[in-house]
Amino acid sequence: MAIPEDSDAHLVTEARQGDRAALEALCGRWWPRMRRWALVELGDEVLADDAAQDGLVRVIRHLGSYDPRRPFGSWLRRLIRNACHDLRTKRGAVVAFDHDRGKAPGFERRRDLANAAERARKAFCALSPRQRQVVELVDHQGLSPSEAAAELGIAKGTARALLHQGRSALRKRLVAHRAEVVALLREAE
């Protein structure tokens, strides 16, 4: 899902001159990634829905403050982080994802727990925020642990530790429903 940064600059210029189509094109191409970032930050689908929506409002509102010399994606990610931070502050500590709350609209109603993707996402959301960030950057965005550390402003050793902890916790949850593997592991221990 690579997005060419150079064409972002053009769309930003057009959007700032009042071109609604350019604004829509710019936001539209980044929208899935904005939602994904919000989920990684918050680990809660309902809150992430709100944060991504709030982030979109902020893009429209603050596009004028974007410095075109910087990568648009970095600016946008910071904006989403801030939206998540504000939401977290406003609503208190974010609890670990709990699919039984049953209060979400649309998307959650379509939830099918038998679905492997749903189950995997739930396992991912149950990680700590920092683990989610590092695992996403390294295992899904392809960054090295050092690059992830720089991106998150944390020590390289911390990033590696978080990566190992995150992978381990995620994989244990992912294979937990596989009775045959669990049985073999128990026997071995």
Added chain:
Amino acid sequence: MTCEHVREQLWELAIEDFDQLEPHLSTCPECAALAAAIREEAPAVQEGLDAFANAVPFGTAFERATEVEQRAPEAASRRWRMMDQGLHWMAMAMASAAAVSVALYSTVDRGEVAPVEAVAPVEPAGVGGGTALPASVTIDVNQPYTSVEVECRESDYVRKEYFRGGVARLPDVPDEDCIARFKGGPPATSTLRAGYHLVCDFPLGGPPCEMAGEVEVEVDGAEMPLTTAGTGCEDLTALEPSAMLGRLEPETIECLEDRVDVGDEALSSLRLLSVDAFSRGDKDAWEGYTTRLLDMDPTDPDLAYKLALHNGRKGAEFAEDTIAFAEQGLEARRVWTGETYVRRVNNLHKLRASAAQQLWAEAPEDAEARERTIEYAREWLEFTRSADVDEDRAVQLCEVAAGEPC
């Protein structure tokens, strides 16, 4: 390599690197099964994240977002025009220099808020000429309000901003009498105009706020530069004013980060980056820089204290971080003296014990978590008694955890 070691590797290693374990998998049946299971299950995470990312159509979200923004179309248009003219947020930055300075410390140092100094009213450029200008609202951090919504009816301007460190900064407030409504606490309203700095202490029977001053164009008698101190970063002292205003240029930030990486005045550079990030309201960057500062200088209890407070406010998910920073602060506590020593050490004990309690609450069957809560609560209690400060909460926590009188 033992089977146990192979299993550990399978939990933590990148899947692409599983191949290097292949020779050992045949000797451990459970490892082969585990490797296969992880390989099969892992792609589902990506699918699950993608499914969420694409669950809400962009068109619907965009319509909602534009509806919100269309509530203040003129303000938005004017704001963008100002940006394009290079005016950016300079006026706002100058106006709120004092407030930013207070915010820098008040947010991370709850309970030790410096009094907000009223800025001497001066004739600000643009005020009265119908130009939109920034304004700010300051409340005591102990007030329950979480945000302020400003409505300027003539200009159809509606804007809600959250308090950060007791300060809400509002860009481009139109030059008319606007209504500021406080959210998150008892109903309260005040009047706000473009370029004003409102200080609100909500006295009983009186108006909730006072206009503390208009846009400040001078600080300490010196005219503020209209640009930041260039994009280089050789002279760290010259960058301090810009950092305090959160106005470091991206190039300057990069330059400072490079200095940090190569160890050239890394501590001073990081301090500037940390101050700048805080002033910009970028808590993530602030936390990152400050954590790195503490990595470099683990003997600085002020940093540990701020990070412990910061993480303590973020809730149970960050309890381990809170405990770690609190312990670091406690280890270096001898730097503090007098009242500061008592207040901060007491706060760190409280943060550490409360964080341990949060972890215990998440795992009630975990004996280790309970023991840790008891241990920290007892240490907190001992301190409250030795320092002759209120011990009620420490006693309560200790007795709840221990199940017997402390």
